[in-house]
Amino acid sequence: MRSITAIGFDADDTLWQNEQFYRLTEEHFQKLLGDFAEGEHVSARLLEAEKRNLSYYGFGIKGFTLSMIETAIEITDGNVPTKTIGEILDIGRDLLRHPVETLPHVEETLRALNGEYLLVLITKGDLFDQERKLAQSGLGDYFDAVEIVSDKSATTYRRIFSKVADGPERAMMVGNSLKSDIVPAIAAGSYGVFVPHALTWVFEHVDAPIDAPRFRQIEHLGELAIVIEKIMAA
Template sequence: MRPITAIGFDADDTLWQNEQYYRLTEEHFRTLLGEFAEGEHISARLLEAEKRNLSYYGFGIKGFTLSMIETAIEITEGEIPARIIGEILDIGRELLRHPVERLPHVEETLQALNGQYLLVLITKGDLFDQERKLAQSGLGDYFDAVEIVSEKSATTYRRVFSGLADGPERAAMVGNSLKSDIVPAIAAGAYGVFVPHALTWVLEHVEPPTEAPRFRQIDHLGELIGVLDAITAA
């Protein structure tokens, strides 16, 4: 009996690029408000707004756009021109239209694992945007199930892996966020396979659980099969 029968995959910055588009949008936002404040101050205020608003808007582009508008109003003490509000809405819509750029080794890895394991896409964010990116990625057929959730917690992973597979103890979660993909999956009893990305949102940073027996780290998805084989052989 194999120790792992199901694998969960994060989407953004694990299967395809995502954070780089947020960074470009933030740079555009800083330019729009450049006459009112310094760039670093604008970014700091935006991050504060994002933190405050997570419990209201959740994760995703729509919440990010609302946080940009809120930040613009705060920085200008309510004097922000309507023209700039309109431009913020435009760059938010542009972010919703960004192309899907798959990361290296993604398709060949999913193709090799398809049929050998139950594959589940587990991602958080805006429902329409995540569905759009999955459709444009061309990767949807490799997955047996797709779960778009509002938050990733140990409870989330227990529910998903117990409902779809043989429980978290016989599952692995693969992703670029230690906070969302790895730490809670290990807490649920699963393996956590960390795939670092050069750009990861600051609110997703936590210390890696290097002492956890079920923690693994790889440089890219092309190394995943080797890790799974090693777990099976142990």
């Protein structure tokens, strides 16, 4: 019996660029509020708002845009110009239109694994935005199942891998977020393969579970096949 029959992939900053567009938007937001506060202060207050609002808006661009508006109101003591609110909405909409830039080694890796393993896209965020990016990426045909979730936990991975595959123990999760992709997948009983990205949202930072027997780390997706081969041969 094969030790791995299903492989889950995160989307944002694992298959395609994402965080870099948020960073550019945040820089624009800092400039919009430049008359009221220093850039670092604006970013710190925005992060506080994002964390505070996750339970209300979830992950994604819409929640990010609402958090920018809330931050602008707070920093200006309610005196934010109407024009600035409009500009914040504009840069939020721009985020929803950014092009999809596939990361190196992604398509060749998915092509090689397709048909050999059941491939599942497991991503969190805004439903419409994630569907748009998947469609524009041209990668959709490589996946046997797509799961867009509000958050990722061990329960999430147990549910998905039990529903579409042979259970979490015979599955692997691949992603750039230790907090969302790797730690909870390992807690569910799966393998977790960490693919670091140069830009990762601070909220996603946790220590790597280096002592976990099912933890692996690679530099890029081009190395995934080697990791899988070693696990299968063990």
